[in-house]
Structure formats: structure tokens, C-alpha cells
Amino acid sequence: MPSVLVVEDDPSIRQSLIEVLVEQGYAVRSAADGFGALREVTQSPVDAVVLDLGLPDLDGGDALRMIRGISSVPVLVATARDDESEIINILNAGADDYLVKPFSGGQLLARLSAVLRRTAGVPSPGGGAAGVSPAQAADPLRPTVVGELAVDPGARTAYLAGRELRLTRREFDLLAFLAHHSGQVVSKRRLLTEVWREPYVDDQTVDVHLSSLRRKLGERAAAPRYLLTVRGVGIKLVAPR
Numbered sequence: 001m002p003s004v005l006v007v008e009d010d011p012s013i014r015q016s017l018i019e020v021l022v023e024q025g026y027a028v029r030s031a032a033d034g035f036g037a038l039r040e041v042t043q044s045p046v047d048a049v050v051l052d053l054g055l056p057d058l059d060g061g062d063a064l065r066m067i068r069g070i071s072s073v074p075v076l077v078a079t080a081r082d083d084e085s086e087i088i089n090i091l092n093a094g095a096d097d098y099l100v101k102p103f104s105g106g107q108l109l110a111r112l113s114a115v116l117r118r119t120a121g122v123p124s125p126g127g128g129a130a131g132v133s134p135a136q137a138a139d140p141l142r143p144t145v146v147g148e149l150a151v152d153p154g155a156r157t158a159y160l161a162g163r164e165l166r167l168t169r170r171e172f173d174l175l176a177f178l179a180h181h182s183g184q185v186v187s188k189r190r191l192l193t194e195v196w197r198e199p200y201v202d203d204q205t206v207d208v209h210l211s212s213l214r215r216k217l218g219e220r221a222a223a224p225r226y227l228l229t230v231r232g233v234g235i236k237l238v239a240p241r
Contacts, residue, residue, distance in 0.1 A: 001025040002047035002116055007037040007063070008078075009056050017050060017078075020105035021112075034058030034066075034162070038145040041071050048116055050108070053079040053090070057148070057162035061090060066152060068094040069143040074119045076112055078103070144179040147239035149217070149226060151179040165216050170195075174209050178227070178237040187234035210235060 004026045008014040014030055021028045029046065031037040034055045041049065049067065053060030064075060077090055080101040087098050096115045099107060143152040148161040153176045158165045167175065177195050178186060188206045196205065210227060219225040225240040 001027065003027040003029065004112070005037065005040050005046045005049045006030045007032075007034070007049060007055070007060075008052045009033060009054065010052075013052075016105075017108065020108060024109055032056075034060070034063035035145060035148050035150060037063055038066055038070075038143075038150060041067055041073060042145055045071070046073060048074045048076065048112060050076050050078050050112070051095075053077060053081055058150075058159070061093060064090065064093050064095060066143050066145075066150060069152060069154065074115045076108075076115050078108070142180075144176075144182060146179055146182045146237055147226065149179070149237075149239075151176050153180070160217060167213075167216065171209055171213055171216070174206075175213060175237075178235065182237045182239075185230045185234045185236045190234070206235075 001024070004021055006014055006017045006021070006028060008017060008030070009032050011032075014032065018028050018030060029040055029044075031040050034057050037049070037051065037055075040046070051060055051064060051067075055063060058066075060077070060079065064077070067073065067075060074096045075094065076097045076099065077095045078099040078101065081087075082100045090098060096119065097111050099111055141154045143150065143154070145151075150159045152158070156172055158167060158172065158175055165175075173195050174191065177191065188203045191206050192203070211221070214220060214224070214227055217226050219227065221229065226237055228236050228238055230236060
């Protein structure tokens with residue numbers, strides 16, 4: 001049976017949804033917030049997502065748009081919001097169907113089954129329902145999630161634990177480049193060449209912007225969380241441990 005990611009912050013509702021799906025043979029994973037959902041979709045593709053809109057860190061609509069930036073996985077929105085204009089906006093933002101709480105387990109299963117049938121023949125990145133193709137992985141405009149940091153180069157927005165970061169143009173370009181190469185050590189010379197496009201500028205230019213980024217990420221060079229300095233080599237963006 002297909003795999004389903006349940007994104008719901010209420011523990012009792014989340015458990016109920018999981019039980020209904022497991023009883024029908026679905027392989028189920030879950031997340032309690034938007035960043036957790038984005039990490040799940042990015043790191044381990046699923047065949048469908050059941051997404052609540054009232055999440056504690058990201059608005060579900062924003063989470064949906066970010067999911068759509070990295071995957072074509074079918075998304076069934078399940079929420080208490082019943083305003084018609086909002087339903088239309090969510091569907092236009094990329095949701096495949098919409099369920100208003102409260103709903104029965106039978107309704108959920110029927111809607112989910114219908115969504116999976118409709119999307120079964122639709123090509124998706126990487127050949128799977130929610131895979132990410134090599135072309136997407138190489139796309140510098142692809143949204144990236146690292147820990148509680150979400151960077152969307154296309155929209156030029158960055159969020160840390162659900163709070164939007166106020167960055168200068170160069171700070172954003174630097175963060176986006178490091179996020180795209182997260183986990184990799186990037187030399188200051190490469191940053192000057194590919195972010196500043198000025199390879200002969202002094203390395204201190206990078207240091208100044210990194211120092212400003214650290215402050216906005218709530219860290220210091222002596223106590224890094226996201227921006228780790230590899231002495232004599234460069235800098236890398238990682239998820240905090």
C-alpha cells in the first residue's frame with residue numbers, strides 16, 4: 001500500500017488519523033509541525049500527504065507552497081478552516097483535495113484513495129510520487145530546509161522556527177548559497193566568486209556578512225549552531241544537533 005505522511009499538531013487527532021490509515025494497510029509517518037513535514041518530504045519521499053493548516057510553526061498554506069516547491073506529492077488538506085475563499089486559495093496553491101474537520105475515517109480514506117487514483121499516472125520528479133529529480137536537486141531556486149531553517153530562493157524568503165528573517169540582499173544570497181550546499185564546506189574564495197562574483201575582493205567581506213548572519217540566526221562564532229567554520233578550509237551550513 002502507499003505511504004502517507006500525516007502532518008497534524010494535535011497529538012490525539014494525529015494518532016486517530018494514523019490508526020485509521022494503518023488499519024487500511026497504509027505505511028504511515030507523521031510530523032507535528034511544518035518544518036518536520038518539509039524535512040520528511042525532502043529526506044524520504046511519500047506517496048501522499050495529509051496536511052493540517054493550523055500548525056504551530058508555519059501556516060499550513062505556507063507549508064503547502066514550500067512542499068510544492070520541492071515535490072509533486074499529492075496533498076490532502078485536512079483542517080477546521082471552512083471559509084470558501086480560503087479553500088479556493090489552498091486549492092489554487094496546489095492542494096489536491098480539501099477535508100473540513102470534523103470528518104469520519106471513511107471520508108478520509110475515500111478522499112485519499114480518490115486523490116491517489118487521480119495522480120497515479122501523473123509523472124513526478126524522480127519517477128516516484130514524491131521523489132526529487134537530479135535536475136531539481138541541482139536547481140539553485142529549490143527551497144531548502146535545514147533544521148528549523150527554511151530558505152526559499154525563488155520567493156527570496158527565509159524562516160527560522162517559523163519567524164521570517166530580515167536579511168539584506170547580500171545576506172540572503174549568502175544564506176541561500178550555503179543552504180543549497182548544506183553539509184558541504186564552501187571556501188571563502190568560492191563564496192566571493194559565486195555569491196559576490198568578485199573573486200579579488202578581500203576575504204573580510206565574507207567574514208563581515210557571516211558575522212551579521214550569525215546574529216540573525218541567534219548564534220556566535222564561538223557557539224555556532226548552523227554556520228560552522230572549518231579552520232583553514234571554509235564554512236558550512238548544517239542542522240543543529
